[in-house]
Amino acid sequence: MANKAGKTAPFSKYEWMIAWRYLRSQRSEGGVSILSWIALGGITLSVFALIVVMAVRSGFRTDFVDTIIGANAHTSVRSSVYVDENGATSRQIVDYDDWVDRLVRVPGVLSAAPLVKGQVLANLRAANAGVEVYGIRADDLMQLPRIAAPEQSEGDIGRFEEGIAIGWGVAQELGAVVGDRVRIINPTGTRSPMGVTPRVNAYEVVYIFQAGRWDIDRTRVYLPFAEAQAFFNFDGAASEIEVMVDDPENIEQWDEPLLRAAGDKALLWSWKDAWGNFLRALVIEDIMMIIIMSILVLIAALNIISGLIMLVKNKGRDIGILRTMGLTRGAILRVFFLCGALVGTVATALGTVLGCLFALNVNNVVGFINWISGQEVWDASIRGIYRVPSELQAGDVAFAVALALALSWGATIIPARRAARLDPVEALRYE
Incomplete structure (x- = not known):
């Protein structure tokens, strides 16, 4: 026009x-x-x-x-090295219930759970696999969405206190199914005048999960907290406190409040610290x-x-x-x-x-x-x-x-x- x-x-x-x-x-x-x-x-x-x-x-x-923060702590609160009553250096958290009570009062913290962790050998018949055992309470295990509600699972997580929960890759490596009794071998088990005797316990597989990450499913085993304390010689203690927050993508904003709540001996190790380079x-x-x-x-x-x-x-x-x-x-x-x-x-x-x-x-x-x-x-x-x-x-x-x-x-x-x-x-x- x-x-x-x-x-x-x-x-x-x-x-x-x-x-x-x-x-x-x-x-x-x-x-x-x-x-x-x-x-x-x-x-x-x-x-x-x-x-x-x-x-x-x-x-x-x-x-x-999602697979990291869904199957792991958003941040772990650990103890710095100190000398215990026997004169030995230690990182065990003896008063872990007090730590948990203080941490859960921090605004934005969803949960705090004591853990006992250790690397051991798993055995079933002629198969062996190196695994990492997480000792955790049943209620706290239910707070991990990738474990409690994974992509695939077998067995009943409600029976967790009666046995162990193992990753899908661990089950494949051992040829294990729900109901099998897997032996867990701790090379530094019992100390005696004759030296160190490996500790060997057998547990029924009650739950098999697929968290969505191959490295987690291939190495992760969950054991009831009290049983893990006895198995790893952590009587009355925990190795760390697992903390979950409402905004894990910005986990840095909780560093100072968590350190103040935990006390002078506390150290933090977040999921970004573990995977930041990647x-x-x-x-x-x-x-x-x-x-x-x-x-x-x-x-x-x-x-x-x-x-x-x-x-x-x-x-x-x-x-x-x-x-x-x-x-x-x-x-x-x-x-x-x-x-x-x-x-x-x-x-x-x-x-x-x-x-x-x-x-x-x-x-x-x-x-x-x-x-x-x-x-x-x-x-x-x-x-x-x-x-x-x-x-x-x-x-x-x-x-x-x-x-x-x-x-x-x-x-x-x-x-x-x-x-x-x-x-x-x-x-x-x-x-």
Whole structure:
């Protein structure tokens, strides 16, 4: 529609019509070259890959953190070294009930539970496995969501005081099922004038859990607290206090209140202290993956430049005619900008749809690949978790769409300006 000066508004209907006509024209008519189709396919695949990578990245961190804070203390309160009444150095917490009472009064603390921990050898028939025993009260065990309500389980956690609970990997290593009696061997068991005698006890397996992390399921065994005290020579004492808070992602804000509540001898060891290096490595890996995938989007978008340059060259005569008919340089620029922008927009839309569908069904795809190959392509013993995690976030999708559109639209400016600067006299001289 013309304005008061007699000029048409930018991106008018006729500009869209010309751009669409050029996109639909055959190669023999000087239309879109094969490079433009390559650009469309390249941008589609790169946007698809970028969305999938970011979804898996987000899902991996979420699953990784969830399995850590769902099966472990958000922070552990331990005692510094002191000299006990026998003149020996010790870290045992003798007055652990008092510590627990003080810790649970800290605002934001959900629970505090005394633990006895030790590394021992588990044996069943001819099978042996090194395991880490956690002595814990039954009520406190129910506060661990990845143990009390895991992805898979066998047996009855309500019978915990009657035996032991073992991880899925420990059960596989020993060939144990619910009802078997597993022997637990402590090499530093009983001290006597004749030396140290290993302590060996047998316990019924009453519960088998799959916490979602291979390293936890492969090594973790839970034993009733009183039984663990006797087994590890912790009579009347605990090795640490397990604290759960309402915001474990920001566990640092509880450091000072917990230390004040526990007393001068207290030391803290949070889940971020234990896994901080790995989480920082994940952040660096995430940044590098996004940069690499963004470069792939850029490379695909650059193909638009080649395709549009070929289109401008083939349409030189048309540009000359349009200019003599009254089209301004701005109108010519917008026509060819629309040619490239439409390719980038369509490719971005296709890549977004494909990427979202793949991210939402990534485990089905992996399952199909496993079925085709006849083997597991996702090794939980290496990656720690049992499935390919995927968490599709709106912010990640928006970033991928914005990046692809910015690069593909930006790439059209150079050839579009070249078309706008074309002299109509030169374009029609040899026609």
